[in-house]
Amino acid sequence: MKKEDFDVFGVSVETVKNKNEAKVIQFMRELIPQFPEFDYCTICIQDVYALSLNQLSPRYIQAGTIVLRKELKDEDYRDVVENSIEQVIKNKNHP
Numbered sequence: 001m002k003k004e005d006f007d008v009f010g011v012s013v014e015t016v017k018n019k020n021e022a023k024v025i026q027f028m029r030e031l032i033p034q035f036p037e038f039d040y041c042t043i044c045i046q047d048v049y050a051l052s053l054n055q056l057s058p059r060y061i062q063a064g065t066i067v068l069r070k071e072l073k074d075e076d077y078r079d080v081v082e083n084s085i086e087q088v089i090k091n092k093n094h095p
């Protein structure tokens with residue numbers, strides 16, 4: 001997305017990022033290498049990412065402040081990402 005896509009009435013909300021996205025990326029990098037069956041193709045990597053995010057409700061971080069609701073622990077993210085990797089390996093979206 002371009003910088004102006006984040007503009008709302010002249011205020012940039014670009015610094016507000018979804019915390020789940022960062023956590024899912026972090027745990028995908030850590031956990032995927034533990035699955036030798038994973039093929040590292042674009043479709044499978046994007047499937048794991050989407051599947052993981054769909055299982056997590058959005059959490060947004062504002063620069064400086066953290067919007068806290070029920071905080072998820074790293075173990076929760078780990079479980080979700082691990083589960084998604086296993087599902088994608090079992091049900092590949094391509095031959």
Ligand SMILES: [Zn+2]
Nearest residue numbers: 039041043044
């Ligand atoms: Zn694949």
